[in-house]
Amino acid sequence: MSLEEFISSGVLESYVLGTASADEIKKIWEMQRKYPEISREIEAIEASLMNYAEENTKLPSEHLKNKIQQQLFTSQPAASVKPEAKVVQMSVSENKAAAVLRFAVAASFALLIASAAFNFVLYHKLHSANQELAELHSEKEVMAGQYKIQQTALSEKSDELAMIIKPGNKMVMLKGIDVAPQASAMIVWNTINKSVYIDAATLPMPPEGKQYQLWALVNGKPVDAGVFTMQDGKFVMQKMKDMPDNAQAYAVTLEKMGGSAVPTMDAMYLIGNV
Amino acid sequence: MILTAKKKYTEDDLVEMLKKSDQTLFSILYDNYSRALLGVIKKVIIDDEIAEDVLQDSFVKIWNNKAMYDSSKGRLYTWMLNIVRNTSIDYMRSKQNKFDEKIQRGENVVHEVNRTNNVEMNTDRIGIKTIVDSLKEDQRKLIDLAYFEGYTQEEIAERLEIPLGTVKTRVRAALIVLRKLIKE
Structure with a gap:
């Protein structure tokens, strides 16, 4: 590896940031022996990092240095020497009691440590359980959302179905002619209340500025039954103008x-006889 | 002659000297590094007083463990940086500070929002482009994670879901930006 490559590999940055691996550090030492530039590079990186940390940071309060020095240098051994404890001679029976006490202390220490370890394990379990719970919760939210969407779709469909099976309903299939032979549509026409619905899912998308219009032939004359549009890029079942029961x-x-x-006769897409 | 010369110092003198040189060493360390180390702490702990307490704890740890420092394993600054990061993180994680931590995090968020909205007034530096502003957002994020929070580059790659190579390049690019700023 050339010096240039080595410097630009980013390993010196990791080294100063303290994240270089032992192998990388070994390599740095090797290269450093060969190229003194590496030391300069490391120093420059360190200076940049220190400068970055110092930016927007005030100097520590003036008294802080003294405070630390006091803590480090004036708490001389004097502080660590504890006041002389009073020594009490113990009788034999007291020794026995002491042995019991010692055992009790030892046992409670063991218990304490066991309990601490147990707590630690429990804490971790709790933590992961909490995490799992949070994950499940968000999963549930997603499911609930999907469920809602399905529900809406289902109720739309059952509304459509209810419309279709109403008494007096007549179904008229419209077939595609020359312009769109593959297209088709279904008219649900109620001869009792005269309502007309169209389901034109397979019509091609109308070009910009154009719209499909439904016509009924009544007494040999075309009667406007209204225009229909797409919703969300799709044709869905739509209510049109009411038509008398003698439409042909x-x-x-x-x-x-x-x-x-x-x-416009030459822009006819679909036609169907009753 | 040499022996008698040696005898000029009582043990107390020697202890005193040792103490003094220790104090000098401490002074040098402190004067050189305290500001940068405080800066590192302040990235995690906003409160000035707490940050200085953590700096004090860190210096005590640095001092008590200075014999453990091994120059073949890394830079002195890196070693101290590690102690400071760990002390800050320990503080943040300690149970009694759970609540404070939340507040601190909140403050961090506010700080973050302030910076991205540029509403924070820094009277010292009005009109001067700050170092932080010179870094691209993605570079700054990487540097901060690696530097102030002690994440390894592998951990960063995993956490931010970007390739390790990209992490390395960005960290380096960020440091090149930082270095240019020193020269200016």
């Missing part, structure tokens, strides 16, 4: 935004 056919044409007064 339905058709869909592509019209300008907002629809036309008369259908």
